[in-house]
Amino acid sequence: MDIFLQQIINGLVLGSIYALVALGYSMVYGILGLINFAHGEVVMIGAMIALAMLQALASSSMPIAVIILLSLLVAALVCMALGYAMEKVCYRPLRNAPRLAPLITAIGLSIVLQNIAMIAWGRQFVAFPLQIHATQHAIAGASISDLQILIILVATASAVALLLLVHKTRLGRAMRATAQDHRIAGLMGVNVNTIISVAFVLGSALAAAAGIMIAAYYGLAHYSMGALLGLKAFTAAVLGGIGNLGGAVVGGLLLGLIESLGAGYIGALTGGFLGSHYQDIFAFFVLILVLIFRPSGLLGERVAERA
């Protein structure tokens, strides 16, 4: 088996999930200058709602494909509503507050959401019953499963759709205009509050997709699964240049590859001293390096807020 190619495949799968979450971070940062640390929890809620739907519908007589689609749809809608409510209730009243206030609110919100999920779904890992029987396909000495292919395809389609929306439509133009200057966008007839809500709702839909995919990938969900994933996706957004959507995709994929290759070779490189369970150090090592040497990220123009 070709370890290198295998780690590239694993890295791309992981990276496309990071990219979807990073897009949400970057979109909101681009428009509001806010790092929404509760974004990772939206990912978790997406997975949990899909899980609850799958469990509830498991005994029904509906065909399995309908059950899965219905679960995904409900999870996405719940997350979109959550994103909308989050902005409206928690961030909008702080729109003109010092920048630290919404940031701390975001961290608080993330704790609240985690605890709600813990009460609702318990403290243990829950099995995610979306068992796509993963047929393995052999390519050039490595293997890729149906589920991995599906994840890459869904992530690519979502990211392309979002980039087209932002760069080719009236709504996207209004979003970019708002990102550059709220007041002037308002003078052009753009309802700035609507645009901010749209950014949260779209980002939350992508987060829901990411949550369901990562839960299906590992076959597990947990109330705190969003915290680390959120931090890594934030790292990906900073790596690509926060506020830049293309950068979020590049950063996500790169981070997935770095992590995956790092985990694959760390044992050999350290003579067995560190094992692959140390894979999480790479993301934060990257975050530190980027913040020191290129705080604007690979494709970015703006410097991320210290947080």
Add this chain to the structure above:
Amino acid sequence: MPIASTDTLLRVHSVTKSFGGLMALSEVSLSISRGQIYGLIGPNGAGKTTLFNVLTGLYHADHGEFQLNGIHLANKKPHKIAQHGLARTFQNIRLFANMTALENVMVGRHARTHTGVLGAILRTPHARAEEKEIRDRARELLSYMGIAAFAEDLAKNLSYGDQRRLEIARAMATDPQLLALDEPAAGMNATETTALKKLIEKIRSDGLTVLLIEHDMKLVMGVCDTVAVLDYGEKIAEGSPQEVQRDPLVIEAYLGCAP
């Protein structure tokens, strides 16, 4: 000598705005008739730009009100005011620097178009037709302002004068009835200012009403039908350019007290 026209487009009544202890606007009233070029002059800090900010919804007046076409707009949100037909440019140019010239003007069409989230995602025939209409109208406006050649350039890469023209094109894209220009001639040389004067006259002859803040007296006196003078937030004179130039209060405001 306010013009008591039957066809008043903008009526401002007793608008007052203070910042802390500083009275930026004190009981300012004025009325602008449809089709006029109305000049607003005054020494630096007289409150001219503050009035623009109140009129376009960027500031809320402490009290007072204003109507465009008889519709009360005081303290409405900027995007609502834009939809009712009031557009402006800025003294310090404020374009969307990282968007192309064409996109800047296309954003200006936002006030007059409707495609929402679903239409944009589903690319409905209506959404596509509207997108084409937005693009066509934006190109038309770039041509109107004589900067069609720079449509695909980023706004920040345009020359200073072209940026000013682009800002006017963007404001006109909102289909305003009243176009408010904040020092459009600032930083322009004599030739450019002459071209600007012709442009303002052309805009008026195409049916718009123009409210002009300007320090270039030659331009103001040459192009305006009526001129109002602000000093320390108060309107101290209003009338034809000739009347205003002879007004002792105005001379005092500009040159200081006569000994």
